[in-house]
Amino acid sequence: MDFKQSVLHCLRDNYAQFEGRAGRPEFWWFMLACLLASTLPAALNLTWLGLLLNLALCVPCMAAGSRRLHDIGKSGWLQLLWLIPVAGWAVLVFWLAQPSDGANDFGAVAAK
Template structure:
């Protein structure tokens, strides 16, 4: 949960780098929260509930994705590859799974070196 909150605390921080763990923990908690909110929305008849959450985490999701791309040495503009149907998502998924650059790169120091 700390990783999820770390991303939310850096709400629209596009600078720097994000570890794989930070990115994937954020994705995991996003999926879990969305699932629970969808269930609640169906039970309570409030279909707008999950939509509000999705809008609230849209910018942090993009920001952590861009920082993850930075960790692999790529520009944040690579995020736009998602707009290419099927192939774009697969390429983006591979980028998110790759290990980050060791040491310093042009986007900052390796976040693993400062990890607890």
């Protein structure tokens, strides 16, 4: 899955879909798009636009993270580890970078 497909898939098809699975390319390309989208208004000193954009991207980012954790056989609730500085972040980045574990309780392997 390339950059455009990942962004469209997460925003159009799975905006608030917390069930299912998301492969590494889908998740990481979408996170890159969210990072770029949130830094551009800040660089242009348009704080109100950045705030609205981050608010609009909050749900699809959480949904993509949940589906990515499902892909490695973990619960989407583990995203709450983001609330633990440094240690929680390190654990989550490690998990999110892991390859798929094959078929699990959350369904078949995510499309690539």
